[in-house]
Amino acid sequence: MNNLHPEKDSLVHRPIAWHVTHWSQDIYCQGAYSTLLPGGTPAHRAALGECLGGRLVIAGEACNPKAPAMVHGAWDDGIRAANLAVRAGARRVIVIGAGCAGLGASRHLRAQGIDCVVLEARERIGGRTHSLQLGPVTVDVGAAWLQQFADNALAREAERLGLRLVGTDFSQPLAAASDGPVDGVDAAWEALRRGIDRRLPLAEGVERYLAALEPAEARATRYAIDGNLIIEACLPLVELSVESLDEDGVGNNDHFLPGGYSQVVDHLATGLDIRLGQPATRIDWQGGEVRVNDERGDFCICTVPLGVLKTLQFVPELPQPQQDAMAHLGMGTLEKVVLQFEERWWPRSPTGYLRWYDTPASWVEWLDLTDAVGKPTVAGLIAADAVERQFSGRNDEEIALAARDALQAWACAVEATL
Known part of the structure; x- marks a missing residue:
């Protein structure tokens, strides 16, 4: 965790506090999950x-x-x-x-x-799980959500303790892409799961499946893979089992704890x-x-x-x-950056969930924690080989600012569609 001090040449949207994770380099876990x-x-x-x-x-x-x-x-x-x-x-x-x-x-x-x-x-x-203070608020820089809420024993513990819980609807992201309007991602994901040849290695099956699609369908499918598979399974396609298509991720009435896990x-x-x-x-x-x-x-x-x-x-x-x-x-590779600002300058998502589709993929998922924690704060997630692209040769401040750049690009893309 660190604080950033404004400089004369700083950008308008400069974070005042930030935290960058390095779970993949942590000797006591060596990856995310x-x-x-x-x-x-x-x-x-x-x-x-x-x-x-x-x-x-x-x-x-x-x-x-x-x-x-x-x-x-x-x-x-x-x-x-x-x-x-x-x-x-x-x-x-x-x-x-x-x-x-x-x-x-x-x-x-x-x-x-x-x-x-x-x-x-x-x-x-x-x-x-690891909660820490970022400025005046508590943030989870490891696991953050109570998933599969109805069948989650830890959710029952949180309820018994009377802890504040906030739901996140992962099915309704405010999404934008770097190459124009984006739609049809969810339908493309379900079509991929139904249509891929599961007898083949996953990467080969995806390649053949994409080759048979029209350009617009292939584009939506590639974004679906980034947003529904890679960010969840946290490894490149060549390192994943075809069975990864069926392992549950987020989206089961998930709740998080504004006061921390x-x-x-x-x-x-x-x-x-x-x-x-x-x-x-x-x-x-x-x-x-x-x-x-x-x-x-x-x-x-x-x-x-x-x-x-x-x-x-x-x-x-x-x-x-x-x-x-x-x-x-x-072990999958998944890292998180939490950024805090003086004000919320990005478009508000009704669900607090944001998606950014870029090529190559970078910070695919963002969670806007502002309303829950009372301070303009966002958490961005990055996975698989995108971590190497964004982290290599950069210190934590540079990583935080690169993540900020991705958030700004997403915000500009969203505003262009409004």
Whole structure:
């Protein structure tokens, strides 16, 4: 987080505060969230989370076929893992990671009267949820939305706590494109999902599908891929499974917390034995005992993000089905910039959701947080190879200003259609 000080040659729309994320370079996650690599299927997620030897379970959003890449998916999977520990007769469980999967597992174990310690590498809890102050307001620079709201256990916690919730209608963006008016994107997306040859690798299938379209249809389809797939799965087409077309993203009555996700996370961590600054590099689960760092137990629930999971040493090695599952799962690249201004100078979207279609893609999604947080604030999202194009060789201030430029281009394109 930083503040920008006006200069004599500054532009009119200069942010007064900003934050740029670098989740892909964070050693404790190495990416945003899990996604399906070529050949990957939801079955690989389930296989990764199987109970091993009655002593070890890998858990988290990467293991949840029903809600992958979502915070409540991590929470639910932590509880699934805790139930496996209970059924195995565990007496002392080592939980690795104090993100929502680890908190879900440890809370459930504690409720069952089972001794449990949580080892967290960072000096904070929450994992890929992280609320911080930007000027006078709280913003989430990691996960921000309570997705699949009706089936979201964390949403029920927020409601019980009486926290303020604000809905976002992702189905109605105020959209603009750099090459003229844009329409038909949603219809193009559904047509692609129905018409693509799923027997082919995704990139090849898309190429053949586009080649058969009229230019206007191909343009709308390319924008649909940028806005409905790449920004969700967070990798280029050549690195994605065709099954990625069917994994749910945003758009299920999603709500966010103007006061930050930390309100829920801090509540869920109350009363737990969490040891901060305890990164795990080796999990010894041979024999009847599990050893992690200086801790000993008879069961381990490992909830580290997939990017970190692939770097851990397991003794003995993970069985082949779990190694195969990891080979078919990867970490997507998604970054966020939050910009704050003295005034809202961009067109107001009725839903607070903005889309910017450019070639090549850059900052595809924007969320206007102004009305919810009471200060002109927007959050922009960028994914896959666009991150390298926009971030490489730039410091955070330069990245923030480049994002501002994209927002200005979007605003000009919208105003041209009014």
